[in-house]
Amino acid sequence: MSANLTLILTASFLIGCGVYLILERSLSRVLVGLLMMGNGVNLLFMVSAGPAGKPPIIGSAPTDDMTDPLPQALVLTAVVIALGTTAFLLAMAHRSWQLNGNDDVQDDVEDAAIRRLAATDDVSDSHELAHEATAEDLATDEVYEEEGAEQ
Amino acid sequence: MNLTDLVPLPVVLPLLGAGATLMLSRRPRAQRLVTIAILTSVVAIAAILMVEADRHGPQVVWVGGWASPLGIALVADRLSALMLLVSAVVTLLVLLYSLGQGMTGDSHEAPLSIYHPTFLVLVAGVSNAFLAGDLFNLFVSFEMLLFASYVLLTLGGTGARIRAGTIYVVVNILSSSLFLISLAAVYSATGSLNFAQLSERMGDLPDGTALMLQLLLLTTFAIKAAVFPLSFWLPDSYPTAPAPVTAVFAGLLTKVGVYAIMRVQVLLFPDSPLGNLLLWAALLTMVVGILGAIAQSDIKRMLSFTLVSHIGYMILGIGLATSTGYSGAIFYVAHHITIQTALFLVVGLIERRTGSTGLIRMGGLAKLSPLLAVLFFVPAMNLAGIPPMSGFIGKVGLLQAGIDDGSPLAWLLVAGAVVTSLLTLYAIAKTWSLAFWRTPEQAHEMMRALPALEDDLDDDHHRHGMVIHGQHVHVHGTAFGTRELAEARRVIDEDAPDRDLHQRLQDGSLPSRLPLSMVLPTAGLIAFSLLLTLVAGPLYGYTDRAASDLLERTPYISAVLGEEP
Missing domain, CATH: 1.10.12 (Lyase 2-enoyl-coa Hydratase; Chain  A, domain 2)
Known part of the structure; x- marks a missing residue:
């Protein structure tokens, strides 16, 4: 299988930045980090779909020319989940700010x-x-x- | 009607119920009825599935009628069905308990209406994880149960819960990202995510690729299952939640991780080179976990650490990768789900009775409430593995598997398991002697004798069986720090509204008896754990068959892919 180097490099850049931000104390930065990382991971799925092809709609193109639709379905699910997660984390950061005046992740x-x-x-x-x-x-x-x- | 059609119901019913209870949010009584009815029917369905899976092999449903191998498969084999039954019984009893408790123990701040729907989504997620026939469905079920758990853990949004919840949520999102990365890797390497297909294609991969995939998946699941060194989030986040929530988390969520490790190890990587790594992780999990438990001065935290520690036993069984090992691990999972949940429910009762779970404030519970003492004593002894209870049987099975293996590492693990069992007994005995065995007078006198914070004590002081150092106090080998001492002093203060047990006994102002609606589910769960002991023979026969199914792999694969064996 030939892999798309641009996608891989972009994904690793996004994941790297994400990891850096997750190591921060402030929950909103952690959130941005998690989002970047999530996007990087979604790009990895595009890599796993193989080379780009025609849209996978039956009848629009010969089956062999179509791109693999399954990774796109998986990414769609992952994106929806990431949306929910983001909303919840934002709510938590807000609550933490209400309670403590900051949204720092605290020690045990x-x-x-x-x-x-x-x-x-x-x-x-x-x-x-x-x-x-x-x-x-x-x-x-x-x-x-x-x-x-x-x- | 074909009994196979029952397979999706443990997932579908709770999800429908979640929708229904959300619509009924203004009518709490109807909400309760719906939830109880649904959870009861899930128990019944799980029992039927277990019998079916045992008699006729794995039951497979392709959701939506998509033909194999394109659709999403739900599979109930012997292992899944047993997990499903145990988790269904546990969730039903925990729900009844939380109804008796007035939802969550602090109903004035927790929004009542979302408890039932969230709980049902959690049940659906757990059931789906046990039934999932492919990796992506497993990921989705993890997300379902995690989302429900985020909400339940931060119920009410108090400072302590937000603090604990933040760490829990971030750790779990991180592990989910890791899971997604492993999914992408598995898909690019094999072109499939279905367990049965993967098990056929994994063997063709180069060793290095397979090893990387295995490491990715194992790391992901080890975070969920709280295997050392990925276990630090657990004792921090669980204890702050309401008692029934902690109970169901402790019982079920980590075991879903253990189940996933088991499934993946057996189906995808049968000739795994990582068995020894798992064994080392098991050893460290057991020992480090139990040492943590001994250091705690709060019952909830002590139990959270024993939870981590006993995950090690299951990993031990999986790491050995023999039929007896898997059989012991499966039995131990079933035993540990019930027992750990029961213990956390009892701690909820203790908290209700005394207003605290800190050991320094407790004393004389055995005299105050013999019923509570019995309810704590039985599952605690079971956890420590006192014969003839199920904890003992499970441990013997695992030790036997270790001895059969016979390698030096296996013997080391056998030794570690025995030591862990003894230390569990020690941690429990410590709790018992402080919280139950002291008289209320002794506890009262001890608190009175505490030095004031300002007192500068250079040397060790011995008063009333305590050893007092500068900043902290040792009682029967438990160390109490400044915060707990400060709290104890506040309680003892004549002007404060708080009263300790002794003062309450004197005043005659004890709270009314424990509500029967909380005691009965707890007792029911303990009875269920004793029932596991009673039917241990047949159950062990069942887990033996489940383990040999797992190792053989063909029953699962041929059932899913529809080939005749």
């Missing part, structure tokens, strides 16, 4: 608490670690208080 609070426990367990050996942990403590505790107020 309980996990931070356990890390803190481990850090404070042995104060003499790891004084610096414990010291850092207390600064972090204050930050996470604040987050927690906000959440508590919300509930």
Whole structure:
């Protein structure tokens, strides 16, 4: 099977940019990243359809000249799903902004608490670690208080 | 009527029901009736399908009447039918429980009308995943159940749920993108997405290509199934949801991932070079998961970590890729769906009774509510694998498979599985001794003896069985951090409206008894798990047959492609 290099390069560029954006903290950037990545993935399906051909409508062209219709059907489904996902993520980003004033993806609070426990367990050996942990403590505790107020 | 026509119903009925309940959103009573009726009929259909699949082999329906191999196939073989039945029973009981709870436990903020439709879409997605006969249909069913789960997880939109939901949604969208990439790759390599056709064409591919496809698919499903090191999202996101939602997620969603791994490994990559990789992943999942569980000071989080840990057992069975291994894994999936759901339902009851799932505030539950103690004790012991319950039988089956295999790695996994089982018992015993075995007075005294935050304690202090360090307190090997201590102090404060159990006992201001409508479904689910123990013999016979079907592959392939065996 011959593959279309332009499509592959565009897809990898989109996916690469998407991955970069997903690593950001802000949910709206993550969302843009996910969208770029989704578009890149959809292009990959175009690659898997093989070389371009006539529209796959019965009677319009000989069957051998038609392009493979199945990947297009799959991409259509994927696009619809991506639409729903985008709407939901936007709603979540908005809600997060309503609650916290930003839409940053937050740390696992309980996990931070356990890390803190481990850090404070042995104060003499790891004084610096414990010291850092207390600064972090204050930050996470604040987050927690906000959440508590919300509930 | 041909019984094969029943195959699409577990998907179609809940979807129709979702539409109906959405239209009935102003009439909660009618909504409930519709949902219960539909879930009950799904249970019945699943039972019929299981008998049919066992007697006459895989039942195949080509949706819309498109001829093989162009259409979308739904296949109910022995494995699918068993998964379908167990998941149907579990979802029905969880729904009854959530009705008793007043939907979601915080009905004043959760929009009531969307709970039923979303729950039904979730059920449809899970059923579709078990029945899907091709990879793309599997993808669509994953999206169906994930979308429903996004909504259920963020129900009410409180701060904690949005925080947990964000991570859950992003992780799952990422894994869905990965799934799409693997679909595109599989399609370009083979020109098909149908499991049966793929199983015939996969063998012709160059080894490298097949390996890449396998790795892509395995990574995708390992995220869904929460296999270490792709499991970190789970204990973070599950505990914040309402109790019945957490219960059904914990029971079903990860198992759909396990099922997908099983299906793909057997049908597509029978001579997989990645068996050892799966075994290592299983070992790490078991051990890391259970160590996480021991460190937790909250029952819900402890259970979420045991969930991750016990996924390892199923991966162990799949990694061994022998008939006994698969049989044990299938049995274990059925057992674990029921038991993990039951435990989360019980935790919902505990939360209802005491207003918290933090261990530091609890004490004397056994005295306060013996019924609750029994309801917790039985599934907890089952989870830890105490004979003669189904957890024990499933583990013995898997250990047997490991010993039969006999390679050093398999022996290492047998050891890891035994250690994990013991550590599960330890984590449960810790919870038990703090939440149930202490008297309320002891819990009260302990909280009173807590040092104030400002106190600077240099050395270890021992008071009332606690070891107090500067910032945290150890009780019976459980460490409690600043936040929980602060909460405990707030409870103990005479002026605060919160009262701990001891004070409530003194005041006589205990809440009324647990609502029967919540206790009965929980008890029903526990009874179902004990029933699995009771019928373990026949059930193991069934899973043995399912496993040999899986390994043989021809029953599935010939049923789907319509060739006579």
